[in-house]
Amino acid sequence: MTRRVLVPLVLGAASVLALAGCAGSTPAAGGSTDDAGKVSVVASTNVYGSIAQEIGGDFVDVTAIITSTAQDPHEYEASAQDQLTLKGAQLVIENGAGYDSFMESLIEASGSSAEVLTAVEYNHDYPGAQSHDHADDASSSPAPSESADAHDHADGDGHDHIEGFNEHVWYDPHTVEDLAKAIAEHLGELAPDHAADFTANAETFTTKIAGLEDSLGQIEAKDAGAKVFVTEPVPVYLIEAAGLSNATPNEFSESVEEGQDVPPATLLESLQLIDSGQIAVMIVNPQTGGAETTQVMDAAKAKNIPVLEFTETLPEGQTYISWMQSNIAALSDALPA
Structure with missing residues (x-):
């Protein structure tokens, strides 16, 4: 599909x-x-x-x-x-x-x-x-x-x-x-x-x-190790620079990136992870998606887990720096105080 x-x-x-x-x-x-x-x-x-x-x-x-x-x-x-x-x-x-x-x-x-x-x-x-x-x-x-x-x-x-x-x-x-x-x-x-x-x-x-790195360091100082679920590996470098942990099952994000169906066992593992309360924030790429992406997003929202959108390309009216500043600020605000 x-x-x-x-x-x-x-x-x-x-x-x-x-x-x-x-x-x-x-x-x-x-x-x-x-x-x-x-x-x-x-x-x-x-x-x-x-x-x-x-x-x-x-x-x-x-x-x-x-x-x-x-x-x-x-x-x-x-x-x-x-x-x-x-x-x-x-x-x-x-x-x-x-x-x-x-x-x-x-x-x-x-x-x-x-x-x-x-x-x-x-x-x-x-x-x-x-x-x-x-x-x-x-x-x-x-x-x-x-x-x-x-x-x-x-x-x-x-x-x-x-x-x-x-x-x-x-x-x-x-x-x-x-x-x-x-x-x-x-x-x-x-x-x-x-x-x-x-x-x-x-x-x-x-x-x-x-x-930008200073702002990422501030996130790390207060939230180091917090677990993040990413529907695709687009923002992984940024969350790692913030000292956060990518908890997504590899096969989930790789399947979405490659445009393939997420294996049922991997989807179940992902939903159980979200339901466990371990995930602090979810980041999705709005430029790609499918039924499984929607399913994990709905599961996150049901658990009151913040869901952020990080795109692959520059939104209209932004520069690279302002775009990254917005992403970092959104990530910081979404993490628990």
Whole structure:
């Protein structure tokens, strides 16, 4: 049974919208700067588009392929207009690890020579990623599992879904911090005259990330170990950063993520866990769902367990920082006093 309950995507020109707040001009073909002299950046989702806009400021033209919470990157089918957009990019930002696999085919089909940054490679849990001590070196970009330079996407190596790895890395503040520094570095290479601006913007952005981490630390100080049930693994990095425990049976969240039926035994285990009173809060992803998701949500509400919604893509009118601030505040408020 198909479990994704999303609004159908209309292909064509309407499928690519300029990120809110960014210039709406079409990137020039061949990867050059646009008519205003801005660096053309294409991101797979508006999450990474927002981060790129924060770093690039007035000197970038950012386009996000996926801009709506009604679209699911796992299942997105790219259009001819998307291909044209990629063709004009100088810098491409993708998530990787199979999350936005449509980007791989787009990059190859467009013949793009743009530099590609893959967010998962800045995550400490990514297979082969080199460790990076944020306390010791807050000013330099980490060395990801491969070079942060342009990748050969034609072979597809390292970009498929990795069993046991949570690819939703934008919910991990450390990953986003390191990615932001890498974006600033690459933008500086593409537009040297504005390199100092990109560096300054990245420093401002990472200061805001530190603020998010402080808020997460406050949750940990009062609620460390509290159990959270997640219908899909989207927010797991964030709850772990808050010192909370993911108590969800793995097969439940993995089945929902893969669009499969939750095994009856796993569903029963989940319902018994919720009924036991051990769960402090439930977090659901409104971009996916099905009968079992509804069932556990109803069970949580019947036990007066707060149910929060954390999306995969940026809600309208939010920046990455304001979005994460809202999520953290909602989590803090939902936990018992």
